[in-house]
Amino acid sequence: MFPIVEARVLGPNVKEFEIAAPRVARKHQAGQFIILRIYDRGERIPLTIKSADRERGTITIVVQAIGKTTSLLNELGKGDSILDVVGPLGKPSEIEKFGTVVVIGGGVGTAIALPTAAALRDAGNHVIAILGARNKGLVILENDIRAASHETFIMTDDGSYGEKGLVTDKLRELIASRGVDFVLAIGPIPMMRAVAECTRPQSIRTVVSLNSIMVDGTGMCGGCRVMIGNSSKFACVDGPEFDAHEVDFKVLMQRNEMYKESEQKAMADFRLNGGEEVKRVRGACANG
Numbered sequence: 001m002f003p004i005v006e007a008r009v010l011g012p013n014v015k016e017f018e019i020a021a022p023r024v025a026r027k028h029q030a031g032q033f034i035i036l037r038i039y040d041r042g043e044r045i046p047l048t049i050k051s052a053d054r055e056r057g058t059i060t061i062v063v064q065a066i067g068k069t070t071s072l073l074n075e076l077g078k079g080d081s082i083l084d085v086v087g088p089l090g091k092p093s094e095i096e097k098f099g100t101v102v103v104i105g106g107g108v109g110t111a112i113a114l115p116t117a118a119a120l121r122d123a124g125n126h127v128i129a130i131l132g133a134r135n136k137g138l139v140i141l142e143n144d145i146r147a148a149s150h151e152t153f154i155m156t157d158d159g160s161y162g163e164k165g166l167v168t169d170k171l172r173e174l175i176a177s178r179g180v181d182f183v184l185a186i187g188p189i190p191m192m193r194a195v196a197e198c199t200r201p202q203s204i205r206t207v208v209s210l211n212s213i214m215v216d217g218t219g220m221c222g223g224c225r226v227m228i229g230n231s232s233k234f235a236c237v238d239g240p241e242f243d244a245h246e247v248d249f250k251v252l253m254q255r256n257e258m259y260k261e262s263e264q265k266a267m268a269d270f271r272l273n274g275g276e277e278v279k280r281v282r283g284a285c286a287n288g
């Protein structure tokens with residue numbers, strides 16, 4: 001069992017958990033993730049390690065509730081436990097001195113990009129962060145991102161905070177006004193695809209983190225297959241970060257849509273009977 005030692009709400013449907021997982025904490029590098037299973041009949045889902053505290057033996061994750069498992073997880077709190085935590089998985093982010101670096105986080109992508117932004121800053125880059133959200137209430141981890149970067153711009157679709165517009169509007173402005181050497185973009189697939197198209201004309205090195213469906217996280221099940229250039233790769237062991245100009249985003253979107261019907265059914269059942277399931281999971285934590 002992996003006890004939850006702290007939990008706090010960051011925004012609507014977004015929660016941060018500090019989990020005791022000393023072995024994972026010891027080995028973690030920026031860009032890596034875990035696969036967790038809340039209870040014995042639960043689904044295995046991948047979540048990025050936002051930070052690790054080796055002395056406390058804990059890792060911190062940020063979870064956006066979008067379906068059954070993430071909603072169940074976000075019902076848990078301090079004192080509850082998670083059955084399995086496997087990791088750290090995936091290749092660490094490529095950290096080099098590139099020069100001027102733009103790190104873009106859309107929604108929960110901000111949490112995923114955070115450790116890499118901090119590592120790029122520590123490697124001597126000038127880090128400019130752009131956070132994108134639909135409105136002010138959905139901006140998360142602003143203070144953490146400000147601490148991990150030299151400059152931070154916030155873009156909201158409705159202009160309720162920061163500047164009105166898309167993350168790509170700010171990126172285009174930065175490319176035109178001062179030159180950019182490297183871009184990391186993490187967020188919804190349409191956002192990452194738009195960033196790739198923004199930087200392609202000038203061939204600015206651009207990396208995205210792919211959220212393909214993962215099951216085992218070890219390269220065995222084939223669930224996370226993605227097309228990079230003309231080759232097929234497994235996001236769990238070859239990624240999750242890839243050259244954005246090589247990613248076939250259409251294939252990624254099609255594969256992520258494959259289980260839509262069963263995911264919607266699981267969420268509908270959870271809305272009806274979720275209370276009972278949360279109680280069972282809590283009971284299992286207390287007895288485990």
Ligand SMILES: Cc1cc2nc3c(=O)[nH]c(=O)nc-3n(C[C@H](O)[C@H](O)[C@H](O)COP(=O)(O)OP(=O)(O)OC[C@H]3O[C@@H](n4cnc5c(N)ncnc54)[C@H](O)[C@@H]3O)c2cc1C
Nearest residue numbers: 045046047048062063064067068069070211212213214263
């Ligand atoms: C490497 C990686 C790191 C991630 N890091 C984070 C993170 O730090 N915080 C966060 O909130 N989310 C993260 N995600 C996304 C998270 O895994 C999904 O939101 C979660 O699996 C959804 O499960 P669900 O049962 O709640 O929703 P469902 O209703 O089952 O699915 C909703 C959507 O989530 C995606 N999804 C579903 N099952 C999986 C799966 N087994 N593997 C991958 N994607 C799936 C699909 O796009 C699906 O359409 C990450 C995904 C990957 C691949």
Ligand code: FES
Nearest residue numbers: 215217219222236
């Ligand atoms: S998750 Fe099974 S091969 Fe990547």
